[in-house]
Amino acid sequence: MADLAELLRGAVAGERLPLARLLTAIENDAPGLRDLLPSVFRAGRGAHLVGITGPPGSGKSTLVSALAAEWRRRGRRVGVIAVDPSSPHTGGAIMGDRIRMMEHGADPDVFVRSMASRGELGGLAASTWVAAAALDAAGYDPIVVETVGAGQSEVEIAGLAETTVVVEMPEAGDEVQAIKAGLLEVADLVIVNKGDRPNAERAARQLRAMLSTAGGRIERQPPRVLITTATAADGVAAAADAIDAHRSAAREPTHAANRARQQVRRALGELAARRAASSPEWASTVEQVASRELDPLTAAERLLR
Amino acid sequence: MTETTPDERLTPIRVLIAKPGLDGHDRGAKVLARGLRDEGFEVIYTGLRQSPQMIVDASEQEDVDVIGLSILSGAHMALLPKVVELARQRGMDDVLIAAGGIIPDADVGKLKAAGIAEIFGPGTSIGQIARYFREHARRRA
Numbered sequence: 001m002a003d004l005a006e007l008l009r010g011a012v013a014g015e016r017l018p019l020a021r022l023l024t025a026i027e028n029d030a031p032g033l034r035d036l037l038p039s040v041f042r043a044g045r046g047a048h049l050v051g052i053t054g055p056p057g058s059g060k061s062t063l064v065s066a067l068a069a070e071w072r073r074r075g076r077r078v079g080v081i082a083v084d085p086s087s088p089h090t091g092g093a094i095m096g097d098r099i100r101m102m103e104h105g106a107d108p109d110v111f112v113r114s115m116a117s118r119g120e121l122g123g124l125a126a127s128t129w130v131a132a133a134a135l136d137a138a139g140y141d142p143i144v145v146e147t148v149g150a151g152q153s154e155v156e157i158a159g160l161a162e163t164t165v166v167v168e169m170p171e172a173g174d175e176v177q178a179i180k181a182g183l184l185e186v187a188d189l190v191i192v193n194k195g196d197r198p199n200a201e202r203a204a205r206q207l208r209a210m211l212s213t214a215g216g217r218i219e220r221q222p223p224r225v226l227i228t229t230a231t232a233a234d235g236v237a238a239a240a241d242a243i244d245a246h247r248s249a250a251r252e253p254t255h256a257a258n259r260a261r262q263q264v265r266r267a268l269g270e271l272a273a274r275r276a277a278s279s280p281e282w283a284s285t286v287e288q289v290a291s292r293e294l295d296p297l298t299a300a301e302r303l304l305r
Numbered sequence: 306m307t308e309t310t311p312d313e314r315l316t317p318i319r320v321l322i323a324k325p326g327l328d329g330h331d332r333g334a335k336v337l338a339r340g341l342r343d344e345g346f347e348v349i350y351t352g353l354r355q356s357p358q359m360i361v362d363a364s365e366q367e368d369v370d371v372i373g374l375s376i377l378s379g380a381h382m383a384l385l386p387k388v389v390e391l392a393r394q395r396g397m398d399d400v401l402i403a404a405g406g407i408i409p410d411a412d413v414g415k416l417k418a419a420g421i422a423e424i425f426g427p428g429t430s431i432g433q434i435a436r437y438f439r440e441h442a443r444r445r446a
Contacts, residue, residue, distance in 0.1 A: 017396055020368035028316040091317055092342035098363060099352035105359040111366055116317070116347045 004036045011138045012043050016111065019138045023113055026130045040133050047079070047141035048247045049132055051161030053183065056149025058167045059193040061100035063230040063239075064146050068110050069103065070233070070240040071142065077109040079140030081131055083124055085148045086116040093117075097146060111140055117148055124148075126270055129160050129263060142243070150183060158186035159262030162250035163243055165189045166223075168207065170200040184211065187223045188246050191239055195227040276303035317347045318442050320371040323360045324353050325384040334375040337405070340431030346438070357387040365395055370442040373434075374421075376406040381416065389420035399443045405429065 004025055010018025022040075025033050052060050061082065068078040082097035093116035104110035113135075115125045124147055125131075135143045147157050158164045166187035184190065190211065192204045204225050211222045224242055228235035249255070276282065285303055288294040294302075322338050324331050331353050338348045349367050351360070364372050372392070374385055381404065389402055404416065405425035413424050422441060425434055 017365055017368075020366055024319075024368045086317075086347075087342060087345075090343055090345040092345045093317070093347045094338050094342045095347065095349045096352075098349060102352065102355075102359065105355075105362055112363075113366055114349050118317075 004030070004032050005039070008036060008039060008043065008134075008137065011134060014139060016108070019111065019134065020113070022134050023131050026127050026134060027115065027118075027125070029127065037130065040130070040137055043137035044133055045136055045139060045141065047136040047143045048244070048250075049136075049160070049162045050142050050144045050243055051147065051157035051164045052144060052167060053147040053150045053157045053164065054167030054193075055169075058149075058169045059230050060146050060149070060167050061097040063167055063191065063193055063228060063236070064097075064144055065101040065103060066228070066230040066233050066236045067144065067240055067243070068101070070236050072104075072107065072109065074240070076142065077140050078104075078111070079132075079135035079138070079143040080110070080112040080146065081115055081128060081135070081143070082112065082146045083115045083117055083128060083148050086118050088119070091118070111135065111138070124156055124160065129266075132160070159259060159266070162255070162259070163188045163246045165191055165239075165243065167191050167193050168203070169194045170197045170203040187211075188250070189239075189242050190223050190225045192225065192227045193230055195229040195234060196232070200227050272304060276300065279303050317345055318371065318438060319347045319349065319367065319369040320373055320438065321349045321351065321360070321364050321367055321369040322373045322375065323351045323355045323363070324375050325355050325357060325360060325388065326376060326378045326380045327354060328376065328378045329353075331375070333377075333406070337373070337375065337431060337434065341435060341438075344431065344435040346435070357384055357391055360388055361391040361395060361397075364392065364400065365397065369400065371401045371403065371438050373438075374402070374404040374406075376404060376408070379407070381406070381408050382412055385416055385421055386419035393420070401438070401442050403434075403437070405434070 007018040007022040011022050052064055054060055064080055068080065071078050084093055084095040084097065086093045095114035095116060097114060098112060101112050115128060115131065117125050128145060132143050132145060145157065145161060164186050166183055168190060170192060190207055192200055194200065204227050208225045211225065226235060226239050226242060228239050230236065281303065285299045289296055289299050320341055322334050324334050338350045341348050349369065351363050360372065372388065374388060376384065385404055392400055392402065401422050402420065403423045404421050408424055408426065416424060423437055
């Protein structure tokens with residue numbers, strides 16, 4: 001593997017293979033990467049970080065592709081990180097998001113990278129936000145992170161992205177679904193995709209009605225609800241407008257501080273887990289928990305000492 | 306070359322499976338993708354009707370260790386060497402490029418001379434392919 005600093009230089013200069021190899025090093029937490037991280041973040045250009053999440057099959061990849069086409073028309077260079085789940089049994093993964101993004105295959109100003117979640121819950125891989133920083137350093141803006149197909153509570157994306165888009169589809173549930181806690185609560189923008197299906201308008205109306213009361217005790221504007229048909233690019237320009245318009249709101253100091261808090265919290269968790277796992281007492285402590293001599297919390301405390 | 310440290314096993318081998326040309330179905334490629342997933346590989350599947358250019362663009366962005374080309378159409382002599390040529394032009398010198406599908410014996414030697422590392426014909430098991438990839442894909446940190 002080439003020198004990591006060299007890869008970063010190449011990526012910043014707009015070369016694709018060095019960027020790709022830097023992303024691999026980030027994914028694998030390659031030796032020496034930690035020392036490079038400050039330079040990766042310093043090289044960032046302030047790209048708009050957009051998270052796209054929603055249930056499997058709601059059309060996230062197709063929508064991302066349609067949005068990328070729209071942003072290309074507006075002269076933006078688009079970076080995409082598409083996360084798919086790893087098998088909990090073998091660690092293997094099938095990543096098929098590119099299939100829906102082939103129209104950008106020959107466009108050097110769209111960079112699509114597939115990432116396997118590698119055992120992380122929450123719909124992202126541990127290194128996703130560092131990978132996004134590398135794409136930022138390489139001059140892509142916006143950077144779109146597409147999570148694994150999410151259920152109701154994979155809300156981690158909201159801690160990472162500046163603008164979180166939740167993609168739903170018509171007939172995905174009744175009004176009670178919309179007022180449950182979880183995914184919809186973190187949305188800055190809700191998109192009802194597959195707008196050519198029956199009842200899309202009704203689904204959007206219900207979501208609007210239910211989300212509009214979300215203001216309540218939380219100081220939060222209810223998210224806009226838009227309808228798209230990504231396969232026909234219907235409504236996609238309006239969706240891109242709404243995402244772009246949210247950028248400045250996302251940069252208010254309180255929001256920036258919230259994101260920073262999440263990022264540090266996440267980094268802390270990773271660091272602690274790694275440090276504990278490298279402790280000489282790791283195996284014996286885990287065994288004690290398995291045999292119920294020790295509770296998991298006390299075990300964790302002991303390993304961090 | 307075939308020794309793996311525990312650390313290396315933690316980073317799965319990344320494989321891009323693509324179907325170059327105008328083949329009409331991709332059942333075999335999907336079965337292979339699924340089988341490799343079960344063998345612990347990270348498989349990027351790009352779907353049907355890919356040009357060599359598209360395959361190499363995707364492989365570059367994904368920084369894969371292996372490109373697996375599935376082809377049934379008979380156009381292998383036109384398409385497969387082109388993939389190797391484009392990949393090498395981009396500096397992807399250490400990426401293993403292999404092929405599978407319906408390829409007459411007479412063409413196997415020519416394809417290998419053009420840089421296709423191995424050709425897996427009908428009847429090859431997924432285990433054999435997985436083993437070959439593990440033994441011949443580049444190692445890296």
